[in-house]
Amino acid sequence: MPGIKARSDWPENGVDIMRDVAIIGVKNTKFGELWECSLRDIVVEAGIGAIQDSSVSGKDIDALYIGNMSGGRFIDQEHIGALIADYSGLSRNLHVPATRVEAACASGGLALRQAIMSVASGYSDIVVAAGAEKMTDVGSDEASSALAAAADREWEGMAGATFPGLYAMIARLHMHRYGTTSEQLAEVAVKNHRNGCLNPIAQYKHAITVDDVLNSIMVADPLHIFDCSPITDGASALVLAPAEIARKYSDTPIYIKAIAQASDTIALHDRRDITTLDASVVAAKRAYSMAKLAPEDIDLVEVHDCFTIAEICAIEDLGFAEKGKGGVVTENGETAIGGRIPVNTSGGLKACGHPVGATGIKQAVEIVTQLRGDAGKRQVEGAEYGMTHNVGGSGATAVIHILSRER
């Protein structure tokens, strides 16, 4: 790719001296409009659930990382790390260090990355990585405005840009250049709702049709409201341990094979090409190199489908579809459960919901559930390797993890 250094040796240099890391416990809360729950309620539910799932105890925990995009805007609360450590019972007696991580909608993925690096480096042993967002304590106008802060406020927002508007411009050019259709975009939402029906925690557990999407109100042409992920409350958590002691805590540890992150320009208009998220392409390249795997080795992937066009770009950028063919591949059913590469078995951001700080952690919880063989009716049979892909803003941050059933 022009202008992008192939730093394929970049992660491996460090990996040789780092420890392997495993996930030993996971938990999602229900995702949706959780009127009766506060932010601290849902994070504690997810955190305690993940700890119980792993059989560690509070005294074992060396550190807590929490992804949260905008506590300040959504609930007028900052200092989220301290708040959550306190209400998880980790502060007054144990004084466990707690760090809040923010990268807009990639906050959860980045919190997981920080947690993994903490264990891999040898600095910590047992670490909890959580993610949470409480979005419905403000009205949808205020929530949209908070989300718009993930773009460039001065040079996109002040021109009247909204997030659906930015992704609509990606969609428009993708359609113009590659012939992608509104129907193909709609197929992403239809598939993700179908998967959401099989996920007990999903915000939307009802099937929709292509016509439902095309007849829903237009938000930013060509994106309809059913092309957009919803506003969601929810929290997710997982517990990490060094691989060599993971079996002490879990019969089914799932191993981290790659962690990768990349940045791109904050404003969509400054990108090399707005139909490709270069941050996703580069992060994927780094991840495949670190795991010594190729796209065809991956059995399922959770991608960042904040809008239907985002899933189409993602499967192209991660190497699961040729550039420009993401719509066709989706229409052909290749990304459905039972297809060539199942995408967003959880229902994705579209149907499972998108509590922005939680999403990156939820994606990893879904992959762990699948690799353990615990995904019930949405199980991808025989899955060995799974990938998560979490994006901040319109693509200024991308975080990718590859997880494996075998060490």
Added chain:
Amino acid sequence: MSSVPRFWRNIGVRYNLEGTRCKECEEYFYPPRNVCVNCRRMGELEPYKFKGTGEIVSYTLIHTAAKGFEDQAPYTLAIIKLDEGPCLTSQVIGDIDKIQIGTRVKSVFRKLGEDGERGMIYYGTKFVPLDP
């Protein structure tokens, strides 16, 4: 839309399309940057006033408006590639039937919005299609 100083400090940039150009690699930047993305500390940036002509890279008709833009909905938002090279995000007004990917446009000085009846009025640049 914004605090007074936050808008005021960029008035030249917003009213007159003032950006920067790197003398080293000759790339143009809008809005102005203090560090060249190619040359970084080896670059040398000088002020540059853009001609204000360019073409539409992509566009959308926004129905659900951004906060502060409710009165203008639906409005057309576009990514515009200026003839000197950089792209920006702006509203396109005028004969919107003419708007396509590739449409030639030029900048015009317009009111962007206001903070209610007694608040500040914001001015800046929008774009209109150029006659073929």
